[in-house]
Amino acid sequence: MENNGETKKCLHCQTDIPLKAKKCPHCQSDLRSFWARHIIFTGFLLMILLVIFMGMISDLISGFSTSTTNNQPQTKVKTQLSPELTQKSKEALASMKKDRDDIGQVTFYLDPSSPLSHNTNNVEVYISKPDDESAILRFAVSYAGEEWLFINKYIFNIDGKNVEVNPYKVERDNSNTIWEWSDDPITTDWSALAFAIAHSKVAKIRYVGTKYYDDRVITETEKKAINNVLNAYLVVK
8 A cells, every 4th residue: 555644654564554543453563652551650750750850950959059069960859759659669668678888878779689799681770878868779780791892882672662871881890701880870861761671561681882782681570670679769768
């Protein structure tokens, strides 16, 4: 069938279908965006982004009032949560394992399934809570293999859509295997990515190096852990 402007190609089966179709009549694929298919998750994400945005504004106001430069990661501010979400978040926080750094005076909150080191293939989010500062989220990505990649970026494929991100710094080490990892404070972009991964049907990561790359599927355990930490973050003090 010739496309006359009133039809479009289905992204899955390449058949011409009505322009405004939300579901392919041929292959039955759902053509709505990820956000339209996951209304609850979208609303939850928007709330988190609002919290981060409010924190950014708060930091800017503080910076102007003190006339100093603030290089600390963006932090959250208090927001009103529904009773249901508050209960869910408290349960998530109670399930976290804590790693205390007495010298650094900071407590880390991690999902129980999180690995203890970066010498494995893993994508995770965790909470960093300095004693005298607000809690922040961090996004850690690690690679383990037999060959150096010299990673400079990641490409995430989330339910068929690619998202490219550049870590601030990639660390490297080796023993019996090679390790490469990054550990960055979450920004607005990383926050949206974390939510998308946690609630995806299929999420993949490509570790992109200077010459080579390595692909793998992000596991259900990793996705559940990310979601658990994001929930806990809403009520950590």
